[in-house]
Amino acid sequence: MIESVSFEKFTAFEKLDLNFSPGINIFVGENGTGKTHILKTVYAACDITKSQKSFAEKITKVFLPSNEQTGRLIKRASGSSQGYVEVKRRLKDQDKSISLRLTLSNHAKNPEKTTVSGAYKQWTERPLDSVYIPVKDMMANAPGFRSLYNLRHIHFEEVYADIIDRAYLSPLKGPTDVSRKKLLDILQGSIEGKVIIKKEEFFLKNQQGELEFTLVAEGLRKLALLWVLIQNGTLTNGSVLCWDEPETNLNPRLMRTVVEILVELQRMGVQIFLSTHDYVILKEFELHTQENDQIIYYSLHRNKITREIEVNSTSNYLEIAPNAIDETFADLVDREIQRSMGGKMR
Amino acid sequence: MILRENNIQIDFRGAIGVIKFDEPEVSNPNFHGLSHCMKAVDFIVEMDDSYLFVEVKDFIRASDPIDMNKIITSLRGKFRDSFLYRWAEEKDDKPVKYLCLLEMENALISRMMKELKIKLPERRPTPRWKKSLAETCIVANIERWNTNFPDWPVSRIDSEGEA
Numbered sequence: 001m002i003e004s005v006s007f008e009k010f011t012a013f014e015k016l017d018l019n020f021s022p023g024i025n026i027f028v029g030e031n032g033t034g035k036t037h038i039l040k041t042v043y044a045a046c047d048i049t050k051s052q053k054s055f056a057e058k059i060t061k062v063f064l065p066s067n068e069q070t071g072r073l074i075k076r077a078s079g080s081s082q083g084y085v086e087v088k089r090r091l092k093d094q095d096k097s098i099s100l101r102l103t104l105s106n107h108a109k110n111p112e113k114t115t116v117s118g119a120y121k122q123w124t125e126r127p128l129d130s131v132y133i134p135v136k137d138m139m140a141n142a143p144g145f146r147s148l149y150n151l152r153h154i155h156f157e158e159v160y161a162d163i164i165d166r167a168y169l170s171p172l173k174g175p176t177d178v179s180r181k182k183l184l185d186i187l188q189g190s191i192e193g194k195v196i197i198k199k200e201e202f203f204l205k206n207q208q209g210e211l212e213f214t215l216v217a218e219g220l221r222k223l224a225l226l227w228v229l230i231q232n233g234t235l236t237n238g239s240v241l242c243w244d245e246p247e248t249n250l251n252p253r254l255m256r257t258v259v260e261i262l263v264e265l266q267r268m269g270v271q272i273f274l275s276t277h278d279y280v281i282l283k284e285f286e287l288h289t290q291e292n293d294q295i296i297y298y299s300l301h302r303n304k305i306t307r308e309i310e311v312n313s314t315s316n317y318l319e320i321a322p323n324a325i326d327e328t329f330a331d332l333v334d335r336e337i338q339r340s341m342g343g344k345m346r
Numbered sequence: 347m348i349l350r351e352n353n354i355q356i357d358f359r360g361a362i363g364v365i366k367f368d369e370p371e372v373s374n375p376n377f378h379g380l381s382h383c384m385k386a387v388d389f390i391v392e393m394d395d396s397y398l399f400v401e402v403k404d405f406i407r408a409s410d411p412i413d414m415n416k417i418i419t420s421l422r423g424k425f426r427d428s429f430l431y432r433w434a435e436e437k438d439d440k441p442v443k444y445l446c447l448l449e450m451e452n453a454l455i456s457r458m459m460k461e462l463k464i465k466l467p468e469r470r471p472t473p474r475w476k477k478s479l480a481e482t483c484i485v486a487n488i489e490r491w492n493t494n495f496p497d498w499p500v501s502r503i504d505s506e507g508e509a
Contacts, residue, residue, distance in 0.1 A: 279453045318451075329452035330490060336459055337494045340468075340482045341443070 001271045002042050002240060003090050003097055009075045009083025011037045011063070014308040020273075021315075022090075023266040023294030026285065027275040030324045033300035034309050035275035037063075039132065039242040040159065042273050045087040045100060046130030046240045047162065049123065055102050056111035059085070061158035062132075071108035081106050086118070091126060092238055098122050129239035131166050131229055132159045135248050139167060139221050140213040143200040167225060168197065172233035179268050180230055183261055187227040190257045195224045195231075202228075218249040226261060237269035247278035259284035263293060279325050286317040299323060349389045351402040354447070354488070356500045362392040367399075367428060384427040385420075387444075396441045396481065399428055404449045412450060418461050421446055425466060429479055444468075444483035447491055447500060459485040 001022045007013035012034040027035040044058040051058070056070060065072035074083045086101040098119035108114050134157070138145065142164045148154060149161040176184065188194060193206030203210040204224060213221055229235045246258055259281060266272055276282065282297075289295050297320045299312045314320060347364040348357045358364050368386035369376040378386055391398040401424055403417070425444050432438050444466065448458065462468075468480045491500050 283453070326452050329456055330493075333452055333455050333459070333486065333490050334494055336456070337484045337486060337490065340459075340463075340484045341494075342482075 001090050001092075001238075002045065002273075003088040005038060005041055005088075006086040007037075007041075007083070008085075009077070009081055010085045011073055011075065012309055013037070014075060014306075016309060016311060018298065018311060018313075020271070021294045021296040022271055024262065024272045024285070024289075025274070025296055025298065026282070027273070027298045027300060028277070028282070028320060028323065028325060029298075029300030033302065035300060036244050039244055039273050039275060040157075041085055041087065042240065043130055043132040043159065043242045045089070045123075046128045047132075049126060049128040050130075052124060054111060055100055055116050055120070056104070056114040058158070059102060060111050064155070064157045069109055070104055070111050070114055071106045074104060074106035074108075077106075089123065089128070091122075129234060129236065131163065131234050131239070131241055133163060133222075133225065133241070133243040133246070134159045135244050136160070137218050137221050137225075137249070138164050139202050139225055140216070140218075142167070142202060142213075146200070163225075166232075166234050167202070167228050168200070169232040169234060171231050176231075179264070180236075183230050183264055184227060186257060186261060186264075187223055187230070190254060191220050191223050191227065195228050219251050219254055222246065222250055223254060223257065226258070230261075230265075235265055235270055240271045241265065241273070243272070243274040245275055245277065247276060247281050252280045255280045255284055259288050263288045266293060266295075277325060279329065282317065282320075282325060347391075349391075349400075350503070351388045352404065353503050354402050354404060354449075354500060355503055356389075356400070356402075356447070356498055358391045358398075358498050360393070360497060362394065364389060364391045378431075380431065384431060385424045386431070387424045387428045390428070390432070392440075396443050397432070397437070399425060399442055399444045399480075400447065401425075401444070402447045412454065414454075414458065414461065417448070417458065418465050421462055422465050425480065425483075441481040442479070444480045446483070446485045447488070448485055449487050452487070452490065455485050455487055455490065459483075 002020055004017065004019045007016045012032065018038065027038060029035055040062045044055065044062045048055055048058050060068055060070045063073055074081055082103065082105045084101050084103040086099055088097050088099040090097045100116065100118040100120060100123050102114055102116050104114035138160050146161055146164050149156060191204060193204045196203050196205050202213040204216050235241055247255060250258065262272055285295060296313050296315055297317065299320050299322055300309055301322050302308065303310050312321060347361050348355055349364055349366065365376045366388065367390045368378050368381065368388060371377060387399045387401045389400040391400060401421060429442065448455065462483050462485060466480050466483050468478065468483045470478050486494060488500050
């Protein structure tokens with residue numbers, strides 16, 4: 001599992017330290033407070049254990065700074081500056097943690113001009129399955145995308161190519177264990193079918209026939225993707241799931257299913273990182289989790305004076321503060337009260 | 347003029363008069379006396395241009411999940427019975443505003459307010475009505491109340507009665 005992440009002068013962060021829950025980690029905050037950056041960092045650190053890429057290269061591909069100049073990931077400042085990102089990981093069967101640090105200056109033109117320190121060898125020798133589900137759906141556009149991405153410099157963050165790779169993995173061999181079957185059944189109930197792949201193209205298959213993904217509602221494609229990732233064993237005990245705004249294009253009714261699945265995955269041992277702007281998602285987590293579930297909410301916000309990004313964390317849904325989602329509702333309530341009372345109070 | 351319901355108190359500054367409308371004390375001149383057959387809002391506040399019917403409920407401390415329909419039915423029942431009671435008292439000479447102070451999160455407040463406006467119903471919901479039961483109704487939690495009604499501050503009081 002990923003234990004913590006520290007940033008200094010990296011992307012939007014001046015200085016930020018985050019300690020994670022081994023279960024569910026939920027990031028809330030207004031746009032531009034770095035939620036996606038945290039998810040991408042965690043994912044890049046996990047992915048290199050399988051892809052064997054250098055940490056610097058993966059970070060660069062995943063964040064995709066202009067012209068892939070890694071130094072552009074340093075927080076903007078006048079003159080020269082140096083920063084780092086450090087990820088700490090707990091090894092599953094050993095009672096110890098190892099860390100990986102990427103140090104770079106804003107002059108670094110490419111990944112080779114950066115420094116990686118820490119237990120890099122041990123880090124990459126111990127595989128950690130991970131998946132990053134980006135905001136935009138890629139399943140419908142999968143055919144040919146991967147080969148195009150590999151052959152040419154098309155301007156897509158690597159998370160988009162990676163998610164397709166994960167989805168293309170063939171199903172796990174042997175009988176499906178009980179906990180996975182339960183999740184697959186829940187998802188099949190919502191998407192009303194199963195997913196099959198033919199020549200790199202995804203189809204939703206049910207009694208009516210096979211429906212190509214371009215004709216499937218985008219919200220359902222998200223659930224279908226989850227189905228595929230569980231079926232092919234990408235999401236299994238000890239793996240890490242990063243999901244950027246699961247609510248995008250999802251009918252609020254389906255959020256219940258999504259959260260139910262996520263809470264169950266956590267119980268199976270999947271570590272989850274997700275960002276959200278959505279009240280229903282947050283509320284569903286509150287309603288679905290029980291005492292033994294491990295969940296931490298992180299509120300990212302800018303300090304009113306320094307304007308730098310800070311974080312408050314809590315395991316209690318009601319204590320999330322500041323809560324940008326709740327503040328939006330508060331504003332709606334205020335305007336409705338004012339309109340009801342004729343625009344003037346008293 | 348300060349009114350108190352359980353551990354929540356409201357200071358209705360500038361009011362002409364305030365009464366605890368569901369007063370259970372027989373010796374009190376405002377004794378309700380019909381609680382066996384009529385429901386009642388907590389307070390009625392007389393302002394220059396209106397009567398405020400005020401209902402206070404603290405769900406933050408409730409252990410049961412919030413049942414929206416049950417709450418709306420209860421709020422509606424209290425309002426209508428109180429309205430009839432006031433009509434019988436001939437104290438129906440000013441428009442009525444229904445203010446519900448419910449301690450719950452903002453997202454639920456928003457939904458609750460919408461439902462209450464429809465189910466009460468507020469204003470004149472049909473052209474056949476020449477007057478309205480409630481000129482308006484609003485739902486607010488303590489934070490929203492204090493933001494929108496700074497002249498009528500609400501506070502929580504501890505068991506010793508300290509605000």
